[in-house]
Amino acid sequence: MRENDPxxxxxxxxxxxxxxxxxxxxxxxxxxxxxxxxxxxxxxxQAAAAEGYHGxxxxxxxxxxxxxxxxxxxxISTDPILNPGGNLxxxxxxxxxxxxxxxxxxxxxxxxxxxxxxxxxIPENQIPLVGIMPLQVIAVPIAAMAKATAGTERAKNTVxxxxxxxxxxxxxxxxMKGLRKKLAKKGEELVEANQRAFDAGRxxxxxxxxxVSMQLAPSPxxxxxxxxxxxxxxxxxxxxxxxxxxxxxxxITPSTEIMQFFTDHVWKYGGTVLQAEDxxxxxxxxxxxxxxxxxxxxxxxxxxxxxxxxxxGLASIAELPLVIINVQRGGPSTGLPTKNEQSDLFAACFSxxxxxxxxxxxxxxxxxxxxxxxxxxxxxxxxQTPVIxxxxxxxxxxxxxxxxxxxxxxxxxxxxxxxxxxxxxYKRFKQTANHISxxxxxxxxxxxxxxxxxxxxxxxxxTNSGTVHxxxxxxxxxxxxxxxxxxxxFEVTGNPDAPLALVAWGSLAGICREALALAKADGLNVKLxxxxxxxxxxxGTYRDFFxxxxxxxxxxxxxxxxxxxxxxxxxxxxxxxxxxxxSGANPFLPGEIVAALHRLISELQRSHEHNLQPQx
Amino acid sequence: xxxxxxxDYQPKDYKSDLKPIWCPGCGDxxxxxxxxxxxxxxxxxxxxxxxxxxIGCSSRIPGYTTAYGFNSVHGRCLPIAQGIKxxxxxxxxxxxxxxxxxxxxxxxxxxxxxxxxxxxTYIVMDNQIYGLTKGQxxxxxxxxxxxxxxxxxxxxxxxNPLLYVLAYGAGFVAQAAPTDLAGMADxxxxxxxxxxxxxxxxxxxxxxxxxxGQQIKGLKAISETLESLGHNPADxxxxxxxxxxxxxxxxxxxxxxxxxxxxxxxxxxKERQDLLSQGALPKERILELFVKK
Numbered sequence: 001m002r003e004n005d006p007x008x009x010x011x012x013x014x015x016x017x018x019x020x021x022x023x024x025x026x027x028x029x030x031x032x033x034x035x036x037x038x039x040x041x042x043x044x045x046q047a048a049a050a051e052g053y054h055g056x057x058x059x060x061x062x063x064x065x066x067x068x069x070x071x072x073x074x075x076i077s078t079d080p081i082l083n084p085g086g087n088l089x090x091x092x093x094x095x096x097x098x099x100x101x102x103x104x105x106x107x108x109x110x111x112x113x114x115x116x117x118x119x120x121x122i123p124e125n126q127i128p129l130v131g132i133m134p135l136q137v138i139a140v141p142i143a144a145m146a147k148a149t150a151g152t153e154r155a156k157n158t159v160x161x162x163x164x165x166x167x168x169x170x171x172x173x174x175x176m177k178g179l180r181k182k183l184a185k186k187g188e189e190l191v192e193a194n195q196r197a198f199d200a201g202r203x204x205x206x207x208x209x210x211x212v213s214m215q216l217a218p219s220p221x222x223x224x225x226x227x228x229x230x231x232x233x234x235x236x237x238x239x240x241x242x243x244x245x246x247x248x249x250x251x252i253t254p255s256t257e258i259m260q261f262f263t264d265h266v267w268k269y270g271g272t273v274l275q276a277e278d279x280x281x282x283x284x285x286x287x288x289x290x291x292x293x294x295x296x297x298x299x300x301x302x303x304x305x306x307x308x309x310x311x312x313g314l315a316s317i318a319e320l321p322l323v324i325i326n327v328q329r330g331g332p333s334t335g336l337p338t339k340n341e342q343s344d345l346f347a348a349c350f351s352x353x354x355x356x357x358x359x360x361x362x363x364x365x366x367x368x369x370x371x372x373x374x375x376x377x378x379x380x381x382x383x384q385t386p387v388i389x390x391x392x393x394x395x396x397x398x399x400x401x402x403x404x405x406x407x408x409x410x411x412x413x414x415x416x417x418x419x420x421x422x423x424x425x426y427k428r429f430k431q432t433a434n435h436i437s438x439x440x441x442x443x444x445x446x447x448x449x450x451x452x453x454x455x456x457x458x459x460x461x462x463t464n465s466g467t468v469h470x471x472x473x474x475x476x477x478x479x480x481x482x483x484x485x486x487x488x489x490f491e492v493t494g495n496p497d498a499p500l501a502l503v504a505w506g507s508l509a510g511i512c513r514e515a516l517a518l519a520k521a522d523g524l525n526v527k528l529x530x531x532x533x534x535x536x537x538x539x540g541t542y543r544d545f546f547x548x549x550x551x552x553x554x555x556x557x558x559x560x561x562x563x564x565x566x567x568x569x570x571x572x573x574x575x576x577x578x579x580x581x582x583s584g585a586n587p588f589l590p591g592e593i594v595a596a597l598h599r600l601i602s603e604l605q606r607s608h609e610h611n612l613q614p615q616x
Numbered sequence: 617x618x619x620x621x622x623x624d625y626q627p628k629d630y631k632s633d634l635k636p637i638w639c640p641g642c643g644d645x646x647x648x649x650x651x652x653x654x655x656x657x658x659x660x661x662x663x664x665x666x667x668x669x670x671i672g673c674s675s676r677i678p679g680y681t682t683a684y685g686f687n688s689v690h691g692r693c694l695p696i697a698q699g700i701k702x703x704x705x706x707x708x709x710x711x712x713x714x715x716x717x718x719x720x721x722x723x724x725x726x727x728x729x730x731x732x733x734x735x736x737t738y739i740v741m742d743n744q745i746y747g748l749t750k751g752q753x754x755x756x757x758x759x760x761x762x763x764x765x766x767x768x769x770x771x772x773x774x775x776n777p778l779l780y781v782l783a784y785g786a787g788f789v790a791q792a793a794p795t796d797l798a799g800m801a802d803x804x805x806x807x808x809x810x811x812x813x814x815x816x817x818x819x820x821x822x823x824x825x826x827x828x829g830q831q832i833k834g835l836k837a838i839s840e841t842l843e844s845l846g847h848n849p850a851d852x853x854x855x856x857x858x859x860x861x862x863x864x865x866x867x868x869x870x871x872x873x874x875x876x877x878x879x880x881x882x883x884x885x886k887e888r889q890d891l892l893s894q895g896a897l898p899k900e901r902i903l904e905l906f907v908k909k
Contacts, residue, residue: 046908227906237902246703248695265905267889268896272702277728281695284688288699291686292666292707296699314689370903404907407900442666442684442700442707450678450685453671461634462679462687 021217023078025168026085028106029160030071031094033061040157041072042399044164046178047171048076049226049401052219056081058398060105061338069098071106076170078217082365082517083510084398086589088112089214090168092160094142095120096128104586111135113210115163117142117156136211140204149200150193158194162201169215172202227402231369231395235325236261238373239297242412244323245271246296248285250278250304253337254393255327258299279307283324287311290320291451293441295377299325302344303333305351305388312386313352316476318451319429319439321380321415323373328392328506330584340394341584342506345562348388349535357477359383360535361489362390364509366400371410372532375489378413383479384439390534394507415439418447427458429472435479484538492545494520494527500600501545501552501577503529505563508555508588515593524597526552534563537570551576551600555593559583576600625659627652634679643820643832644674644741646794651681651710651739653801658708658808665708668697670722672714673748674741674820683710691722698734698881705735705882708808712739716746719775720755726815730784732881733812739804740777740815743822744830751825758863763825778859778871781815782852787874788814789855791867794821795836799868806870811877819866835866842869850875 027044031037038059048055056075062068075085087109093099093116099106108114108129116127118139127137140163146155158179165172176198183191229237236258239247247262249255262273271294276282282298289296300308305326315322328344330336348360359379363372373389380387418426418438423446430437437458440447449460455469456462463469491509494516504512509530516528529545531538554564554577564579580596582588630652638644655665665683669675671690678685688696697711718726718740729736745763746752752765756777760769781789788810792800800818807814821831828834845867847854855871879887897904 049908225907227903228908229906233906237905241899241902243899246699248699265902267885267892269899270889270893272885272889274698274702276695277725280692281698281725281728284692284695285699285702287688288668288686288696288701289703290699291684291696292700292703294703296703310689311692318686402906405903407903440684441704443664443704445661445663448663448682448684450687452679452685452687453689454687462676 021215022089023217025076025089025214025216026087027074027076027090027092027164028071028088029092030069030099030102030106032098033067033070035070035094036154036157037094038070038072040160041074043161043175043178044074044076044171045399045401046228047174049228050174050178051171052221052226053078053170053216053401054081055401056084056398058084058394060102062101069101071098071102073106076216078220081400082513083507083590084394086587086591090115090164091134093117094156096122100128107589108132108134113167113214114138115140119143138208145200145204146197149196152193155194155197158197159201162198163205165198166202166205167210167214225404227404228399229366229402230257230397230399231363231366231391232257232327232397233261234366234369235299235373235389235391235396236265238370239323239377240266240269240271241407242374242377243295243414244297244377245269245294246286246289247271247273247298248276248282248289248296249298249300250276250282252279252301252304254329254396255299255301255325257396258325279304280311283308283311283322286322287315287320290315290322291318291441293443295321295381297323297325299327301327301329302331302335302347305344305347309351312358313354313356314453315386316352316356316358317354317453317455319384319437319476320386320451321384322386323376323380323389324386325373325389325391327396328390336585338393339585340392340507340557342390342392342508342556343558343560343562343584344390345534345558345566348390349566355473355477357480357536359385359387359480359483359533360390361387361532362506362534363395363532364506364530366395366398367402367405368532369395370405374410374412375532378411379483381413381415382436383483384415384436390506392507418444423447428460429456429458429475431458431471431475434482435475480536483533484536484540486533486538487541489531489533490538490541491530491532492527495525496527497548498525498527499548499550499604500524500526500597501529501549502526502555502593503531503552504555505531505534508557511588511590512555512593515590515597518590518594519597522594522598524601526597535566537566539571542567542571546574546577549574549577551604553578553580553593553596555580555588557582557584557588623659623661625656625661627656630655630662630681630683632680632682636680637676638673639824641823642673643743643794643818643822644677646797646800647674647739647741647818647820648677648680650792650797650800650804651677654804654808657801657805660708664706665710666697666700667710667712668693668700669711670713670717671748672717672746674712674714675717677712691717691720692725693717694722694725694729694736694738697736698729698732701734701736701882702885705886709736710739710808711736712741714747715740715742715744715756715777716754719777719780723755723775726781727784730781730786730813733787733878735812735880735882737804737807737814737816739818741818741820742777743820743826744774745822745825747822747825761827774863776859776862777817778862779856782856782859782872786815786872787812787877789871790815790869791817791819791871793819793835793839793866793868795832795839796868799841803870806873810873812874812880838864839866839868842867842871847871849873
């Protein structure tokens with residue numbers, strides 16, 4: 001098992017053997033709502049960042065508003081992190097009922113150290129993980145230690161942080177430094193109580209060393225300033241950076257934090273946010289703001305995307321720039337509102353009546369949510385079109401440590417506005433060589449026109465003419481030809497001539513990037529294509545990529561293999577390229593992708609041997 | 617910004633070259649003429665006006681003006697209008713449509729523009745029928761009305777548009793009809809001048825699918841001006857009392873004008889922007905918000 005350790009340094013079992021320090025650790029912790037397990041994860045991530053490590057944190061909750069089960073995963077590494085990781089290195093269960101509810105989200109294996117609450121009264125050899133023999137199982141009287149040191153069991157999460165500092169070498173100083181800041185307003189007494197709880201955990205760990213040392217190696221970039229944020233905040237910041245002046249939306253999990261960011265910050269930049277009366281009004285107001293000449297956006301998740309569909313069609317025919325962020329969750333309908341899935345792809349590409357091309361972009365991490373959102377505004381403005389950004393629950397709500405981003409590297413595109421001669425006998429939908437017409441806005445003298453959902457002439461007058469309709473359909477779809485030529489919206493890694501290939505988008509891309517590194521370490525000749533532009537399908541880019549490919553996988557988190565099907569609508573995939581798809585909340589692990597690649601290699605070799613047989 | 621312009625404009629300056637698709641004799645011809653007059657009274661240049669509509673016969677109206685027009689989708693003129701107003705508060709924003717557009721498919725938006733006091737004038741051309749789709753029951757059709765979707769008579773009571781907006785607290789509520797073009801132009805102009813959400817219900821007869829009593833002659837027979845009744849437009853409860861007679865009488869004029877208009881949503885936005893833009897991090901440095909020190 002090496003899913004969690006691309007460097008392969010973890011070594012196997014065998015107590016007492018000397019092992020090099022770990023470069024990468026995945027923690028998974030679960031408890032009841034009031035246990036503060038997520039806030040412990042936040043503290044751990046911030047401490048790791050303060051110490052110069054890279055970190056990723058994901059949270060997962062039951063659907064209860066308060067209480068119920070909650071969990072988090074924190075992956076900490078000396079190197080940049082591509083995804084939240086697969087099997088846990090360290091599992092922390094404050095009680096087993098809650099831990100087990102997360103199932104495959106917190107996978108325990110033979111390389112996992114399991115730490116659990118001794119007050120559960122379950123012997124170490126009888127923990128309820130059927131069929132799995134963890135590396136080590138340790139019952140710790142966490143609640144009792146919290147009570148004894150801080151006077152309250154509410155300090156259990158601080159005891160856990162102390163245990164982690166002691167056993168794994170993360171945050172011995174930084175955790176309490178962070179907690180001091182966080183609790184400063186609540187009084188010195190509380191800070192001291194937490195310090196005692198933390199020290200108790202750390203002391204316990206040092207007095208009970210692990211059978212196999214799992215200390216994290218020192219960070220190579222000690223003290224470097226890092227950003228910590230999640231995909232939703234990153235998206236909103238990118239929008240404001242792009243010059244977005246208007247947000248219209250309606251609360252929906254897991255996208256609401258985008259609107260929250262706007263309500264905190266957009267005023268400072270002369271913009272406005274409207275929490276509208278419903279999803280339709282949210283996008284309607286954004287369309288109005290765009291018509292009025294401002295960059296505008298809305299954000300939603302699956303059910304809201306369905307409601308916004310008619311308005312998206314309006315923006316397409318009226319040729320108004322608009323960015324729609326759709327943070328995917330499990331569907332259809334309410335589906336799995338707090339879990340990750342990529343199953344809104346069909347809806348993003350195709351939900352419209354009439355003949356419509358609407359660009360769809362997707363980020364693959366918190367960091368590239370910044371560039372992808374900027375790109376969405378640029379594409380929307382340049383092509384005068386609605387653009388959907390397909391984020392997902394994992395990217396949107398996971399926290400990442402990031403190196404500072406130089407914002408001067410980004411170009412910001414504004415729509416083509418009429419000037420001079422354009423405004424003599426102005427025609428809003430004028431046919432041009434690249435099918436893009438200068439767009440005026442209310443307030444601009446000489447630019448008045450009628451924007452409409454009804455088919456219209458070049459001048460904007462309503463029409464029923466089939467000839468005009470055909471011509472306008474051509475204008476509205478041909479204009480995207482140049483978008484399909486954009487090579488910079490695709491990432492190809494690995495040997496360009498490789499016979500094996502992976503294709504993945506969104507949050508699955510990070511898992512495949514790690515799988516690629518593992519496969520290369522195994523000597524496999526494989527490459528990976530990650531599209532940031534999902535639609536329109538850039539046939540040429542895929543054809544070039546697949547030219548060398550005999551076998552491979554289109555990897556996605558959908559039940560119906562939606563991405564595989566979208567690609568097959570537009571091009572013939574090599575025969576040996578298959579779909580590897582599964583529905584949401586059942587994460588793929590890099591290791592299983594590598595195992596699947598090994599099977600492909602065996603098949604390739606068998607067919608090669610067959611070809612070498614002397615023919616009778 | 618005051619809605620009043622600085623230049624002299626004539627009603628014809630707001631009339632576009634597009635030929636209306638309306639049936640000869642349609643009440644909407646008078647409505648658009650009244651809008652030209654009201655806009656000339658205000659005097660803002662056409663390019664500073666945004667006129668938004670939904671779908672329906674009456675929703676064709678923005679195209680018949682020289683303003684920036686937006687003939688959008690069914691029931692959604694108000695969301696789009698508020699986006700325009702928030703993006704550029706200096707614009708004069710008009711929204712218009714029919715009774716189906718406003719009180720059926722788009723009925724959910726009205727309360728929210730009212731409670732936000734969006735500075736938008738909303739004109740409903742109320743003809744108690746779906747005309748564009750050829751004569752179906754509408755939300756203001758009287759109970760018992762026989763239409764092609766209620767051949768045995770409608771089983772439902774109509775919406776009362778006047779009470780609806782009064783109950784939600786609209787600051788300006790008026791009613792007009794093509795029976796009095798000058799009066800219609802006057803209340804539309806007053807509505808535009810009101811600083812906040814203003815609603816004008818216009819009984820605009822459908823000559824093709826409308827009932828006999830809903831034609832100009834029938835409307836004249838049941839109409840009386842609120843002024844002649846001595847109604848005080850500052851009295852909201854009296855306005856609600858008079859509004860009860862919707863469907864049986866046709867009261868023309870201003871039902872209610874809030875004598876102390878609250879700030880508009882736009883005013884509050886401006887206040888917040890002014891307060892918070894002082895010393896804000898330049899947007900090029902917005903990522904510094906994520907630095908954990």
